[in-house]
Amino acid sequence: MQPNSTLFDGNRPTADALFSPLVLNKTPVRNRFFLPAMQRGSRGYKPTVGMAKTLRNTADNGPGVIITEGAAPEHPASYWQPAFSILGKETADEWGHVVREVLDTGDVVLLMQLWHPGALRLVVDGIENPYPDHPAWSPSGLIQEGRPNGVAMTTQDLQDTKNAYVDSAVIAKGLGAHGIELHCAHGYLLDLFLWHETNLRSDEYGGGTLVERASFPAEIISAIRAATGPDFIISVRFSQWKEVDYGARIAQHPDDLGPFLTRLEQAGANVFHISARRFDAPGWPLLDPRRSVASWVKTMTDLPVMTIGSVGLSTDLASDVFDDKEPVLQVEDDVVRVRQGLDAGDFDMIGVGRAQISNPDFVDRVRRGDYENLRDFKKYRDLAEAYESYSHEGQLVDQSRKGD
Numbered sequence: 001m002q003p004n005s006t007l008f009d010g011n012r013p014t015a016d017a018l019f020s021p022l023v024l025n026k027t028p029v030r031n032r033f034f035l036p037a038m039q040r041g042s043r044g045y046k047p048t049v050g051m052a053k054t055l056r057n058t059a060d061n062g063p064g065v066i067i068t069e070g071a072a073p074e075h076p077a078s079y080w081q082p083a084f085s086i087l088g089k090e091t092a093d094e095w096g097h098v099v100r101e102v103l104d105t106g107d108v109v110l111l112m113q114l115w116h117p118g119a120l121r122l123v124v125d126g127i128e129n130p131y132p133d134h135p136a137w138s139p140s141g142l143i144q145e146g147r148p149n150g151v152a153m154t155t156q157d158l159q160d161t162k163n164a165y166v167d168s169a170v171i172a173k174g175l176g177a178h179g180i181e182l183h184c185a186h187g188y189l190l191d192l193f194l195w196h197e198t199n200l201r202s203d204e205y206g207g208g209t210l211v212e213r214a215s216f217p218a219e220i221i222s223a224i225r226a227a228t229g230p231d232f233i234i235s236v237r238f239s240q241w242k243e244v245d246y247g248a249r250i251a252q253h254p255d256d257l258g259p260f261l262t263r264l265e266q267a268g269a270n271v272f273h274i275s276a277r278r279f280d281a282p283g284w285p286l287l288d289p290r291r292s293v294a295s296w297v298k299t300m301t302d303l304p305v306m307t308i309g310s311v312g313l314s315t316d317l318a319s320d321v322f323d324d325k326e327p328v329l330q331v332e333d334d335v336v337r338v339r340q341g342l343d344a345g346d347f348d349m350i351g352v353g354r355a356q357i358s359n360p361d362f363v364d365r366v367r368r369g370d371y372e373n374l375r376d377f378k379k380y381r382d383l384a385e386a387y388e389s390y391s392h393e394g395q396l397v398d399q400s401r402k403g404d
């Protein structure tokens with residue numbers, strides 16, 4: 001923690017829950033906001049100088065935690081499109097620049113997200129891919145029920161992939177990041193293990209329960225913990241929804257969550273990050289019309305819980321980016337709801353994604369109560385460069401099968 005921080009004075013308690021400090025593992029965090037991982041600043045499988053500038057600018061405006069965009073471990077199965085980074089030896093220098101720029105702003109906490117495309121990887125003509133003949137990898141060769149792509153991973157493939165994750169985490173630590181976030185959400189590789197539709201394995205990596213299907217992510221967490229030591233932050237991000245199926249569930253009932261969370265915590269996780277389409281939507285409306293998935297998780301663990309979903313915006317990411325339902329701004333109202341959620345103990349940190357893309361000064365404005373002239377989020381304007389840089393043909397999002 002920098003002594004000259006204007007955003008967090010650890011000796012002065014603040015009445016505003018949003019700007020009260022907390023601790024992730026052993027690292028103090030200045031407030032309850034985080035920037036989530038958002039792939040938009042990589043080209044040629046490497047982060048750009050523009051990414052470093054954008055993240056630096058956002059960090060300067062005050063979120064407690066910055067999470068870098070999903071980067072894959074170095075392995076042929078991880079290469080999808082050059083707009084999605086690799087975090088490996090070949091890209092460590094560029095990532096080092098990003099880390100230095102963000103940490104140079106002061107007392108922000110930096111987590112680097114480790115992601116893997118899994119079965120969503122599609123190689124298309126005209127898109128630079130150094131391993132076009134390598135198949136997509138996943139637990140059972142499925143994107144979702146009845147939709148094959150690539151092959152099921154062998155035990156050796158699992159071992160190699162785990163080692164590649166560990167290498168990435170060790171690089172992240174060496175660059176100075178406070179920790180990593182393991183992406184187990186949205187239908188990508190590690191989520192395909194968690195989801196019953198896509199994990200049909202009969203070995204020790206499959207099973208009828210969520211806790212059984214968590215074996216591979218738990219092994220990766222243990223291995224990263226062993227390689228990075230006790231102080232490194234390991235956040236685990238998971239979601240019910242998938243890009244290919246908004247109505248999907250990895251936990252059919254809240255009871256599925258307890259053993260799953262315990263297993264991940266025992267493996268070495270020390271933050272849970274629940275990605276929701278809307279942060280305060282009830283997880284199981286019939287059981288409790290108020291409680292979000294994050295809020296259920298809070299009742300089952302003492303670890304800090306992050307959540308996210310449509311803060312400040314009227315439509316969620318998937319409807320917005322994939323289905324063209326453009327959101328309108330509702331920042332002031334949502335900030336009230338976020339404060340209520342924090343006060344009720346529903347979560348410990350809140351993520352702001354798209355609204356922080358269009359307003360890198362979002363957190364500073366909330367701190368000042370200045371809601372005038374906030375910019376709305378328009379994907380074709382705010383993500384124009386990112387949109388131009390990747391192949392839409394190389395995306396496997398299924399427009400035909402999505403719950404509301």
Ligand SMILES: Cc1cc2nc3c(=O)[nH]c(=O)nc-3n(C[C@H](O)[C@H](O)[C@H](O)COP(=O)(O)O)c2cc1C
Nearest residue numbers: 036037038039040069070309310311317352353354
């Ligand atoms: C352009 C863009 C790229 C994204 N890339 C990632 C990513 O790399 N990893 C990830 O876990 N989520 C990714 N997401 C999802 C965000 O982390 C976040 O969960 C989502 O935008 C919902 O938050 P919001 O409603 O505040 O925007 C991305 C979202 C956007 C808009």
